[in-house]
Amino acid sequence: DVPIRHSRKMRQLLMKVPKAKSVGAKLSLLGEIRPSFLAPELPAIAEFSTNETMGHSADRLAATFGVTRKEQDDFARRSHEQAAAARDKGYLTDVVPVKVPKGKDFISLDNGIRPSTEQQMAKLKPAFVKPHGTVTAANSSYLTDGASACLLMTEEKAKALGFTPKAYMRAYTYVSQDPKDQLLLGPTYATPKVLEQAGLQLKDMDVLEYHEAFAGQILANVNAMDSDTFAQNVMGRKEKVGTIDMSKFNLWGGSLSIGHPFGATGVRLAMHT
Numbered sequence: 001d002v003p004i005r006h007s008r009k010m011r012q013l014l015m016k017v018p019k020a021k022s023v024g025a026k027l028s029l030l031g032e033i034r035p036s037f038l039a040p041e042l043p044a045i046a047e048f049s050t051n052e053t054m055g056h057s058a059d060r061l062a063a064t065f066g067v068t069r070k071e072q073d074d075f076a077r078r079s080h081e082q083a084a085a086a087r088d089k090g091y092l093t094d095v096v097p098v099k100v101p102k103g104k105d106f107i108s109l110d111n112g113i114r115p116s117t118e119q120q121m122a123k124l125k126p127a128f129v130k131p132h133g134t135v136t137a138a139n140s141s142y143l144t145d146g147a148s149a150c151l152l153m154t155e156e157k158a159k160a161l162g163f164t165p166k167a168y169m170r171a172y173t174y175v176s177q178d179p180k181d182q183l184l185l186g187p188t189y190a191t192p193k194v195l196e197q198a199g200l201q202l203k204d205m206d207v208l209e210y211h212e213a214f215a216g217q218i219l220a221n222v223n224a225m226d227s228d229t230f231a232q233n234v235m236g237r238k239e240k241v242g243t244i245d246m247s248k249f250n251l252w253g254g255s256l257s258i259g260h261p262f263g264a265t266g267v268r269l270a271m272h273t
Helices: 008-015 023-032 054-064 069-088 118-122 155-160 186-198 215-225 228-235 265-271
Strands: none
Touching (some): 054 215, 069 118, 186 215
16 A cells, blocks of 8 residues: 655645635635646655655765776675575575465565676666666665564563573664765764774774665765765764775675665664674
């Protein structure tokens, strides 16, 4: 049951209805209706204030930070290869089988992990900024369905209930960015905050898990965190966040390969070790 809205012009007209007290005023509003007003707005994954999809934002962000199409394709291919290896080693087994409506079989594995060749990925055309964009279907996280759940409590409560903790949450933060120019730069701003809370630096981390909305988006964040210029001129920091060690980064694949069900990815990221 997807919500479908009236067009913006129709909504604006409807907002005037309560102020139309007389019959003449109401008839005047009816006279303003045009056939184009009746066309509904189909649902879109777009930022409301800019009317831009995340794909457009990712393409602009990649261009801003000099991330090439080949770098994006290479990273996306890495994600699928890492996820396939993790799956084959039995690391991605925390999946509850589910039977979809009208489906005959249960789904027990993430079915979007599909390693491709460099040549196959290079054939795809830009998906958002055409014809010169660099974000394609192959280097973007695909739409997928799913859910996740975790049990979060204090260590004291866990021991009282006889539970063995799988992980400890040491620090967390929230950040908000300009939806036009910094929509997908949240990791660059959040990372130094949680590191400072924990009294650590990037080099101290053994495992790094970041959401891969788009290959261009995550690589732009990697470049931003490794830039003294961006840190000083844009973030107001004295020095860069740090250099990401890719040998510690998303080693079981990520959203590009496993998928990104909205609201479910956070738990997956927390449990990948």
